[in-house]
Amino acid sequence: MPELPEVETIRRQLVEKVVGARIKKVEVRLAKVMKNSTSGTELLEGKAITGVFRRGKWLWLALEGDWALAFHLGMTGQLVWEGKGELPPHTHLLIELDRGRLRFTDFRQFGRVRLGKSKEIRDYLEEKLGPEPLSPIFSASYLENVLAKSRRPVKALLLDQKAVAGLGNIYTDEALFLAGIDPRRPACTLAEDEVKKLHEAIQKVLAEGIAHRGTSIRNYVDATGVAGEHGLFLHVYGRGGQPCLRCGTLIKKIKLCGRGTHFCPHCQR
DNA sequence: AGTATCCTGGAA
DNA sequence: TTCCAGGATACT
Known part of the structure; x- marks a missing residue:
């Protein structure tokens, strides 16, 4: 969770x-x-x-x-x-x-x-652990360097705590959606402007998640025992088979890196 | 780079 | 009854 x-x-x-x-x-x-x-x-x-x-x-x-x-x-x-x-x-x-x-x-x-x-x-x-994604050390050029070194799917890199610390399955899928990037793309094939978008998207989804006190899909509660509200704001995670909120194409759910992976086949390339 | 494994419980 | 789940690691 x-x-x-x-x-x-x-x-x-x-x-x-x-x-x-x-x-x-x-x-x-x-x-x-x-x-x-x-x-x-x-x-x-x-x-x-x-x-x-x-x-x-x-x-x-x-x-x-x-x-x-x-x-x-x-x-x-x-x-x-x-x-x-x-x-x-x-x-x-x-x-x-x-x-x-x-x-x-x-x-x-x-x-x-x-x-x-x-x-x-x-x-x-x-x-x-790698750098904190909300700190200045996690720059777009840092991300570019990390991605350039690997042919693994970009999602695998984002989940790798040594590459960047703190992303998990929900926020990875959400960040890739916001950036318009297909989670299966080999990390080293991302162009500079795509990396920049991804970097921005990562910081945005995390900040929003914090603002909503986290995502309660199953049993997560905060330190006061209360569920988080960010589940209401998810674009793709948990929405397999439902229409994309941006284009209406059905959200796809596949297995990647051993994890359920949600993306819009039209918005994410 | 994939997949089996540690667990419990809810949903299909 | 089988499959699946916000994670990480130890294996093939």
Whole structure:
């Protein structure tokens, strides 16, 4: 589920809710979600949360003592701040705070949590992720260079977190539609003006996704447990067989890079 | 560069 | 009952 706009939405809300809060107790309810499980989450007890950061689809809590707790939500992960109440099923990590609690809930169990010193976590993320698509480092010429080096379908490159961090299946399909580019095109065949359009489209779809607090197709909710509104604004994702909003041609759904891929065969060349 | 794999549950 | 799903990785 959660791509950059969803994770950024959660981050912004958590900044308001948990920065300054102190951890009372951490309960790992499904051991395998702890990825680099050094011993312990016990060492976090009593520490205050000093910040909430995002890198690509990763979100991490900065904690006193230069510790960091990083989350990747996989396909169906939720990170929700709330008061007491019955705990939903598939809640794998529970952080009790002096104000409310933070729960990590993920029914498909693809999500992961890493605990480490903050430098360790930052290094790990820098090593595996390409530039942030909404930062100046992600320029049109950077994108041009990356695409020029590969014959793979352009969609495969956009999904590659090392090429650019944070795009997933929804926003990739949407960006390619806005740019008018067929997802199957070998990356190196894009002309300079097409790369420019694609670069612009990527930043636009992500910004809109954030403005609408993310896309709730299945079970995504933001950090307050509320669904996102961006599903109402999708052009192609999930619209296979329906008319293109621009030209009326039926949206095609195919399998590409092992993923459902939606595009307009008329608008995208 | 494709595809099997980790999981659960809703839809076809 | 089979297929499919906002992801990533470990294989052929």
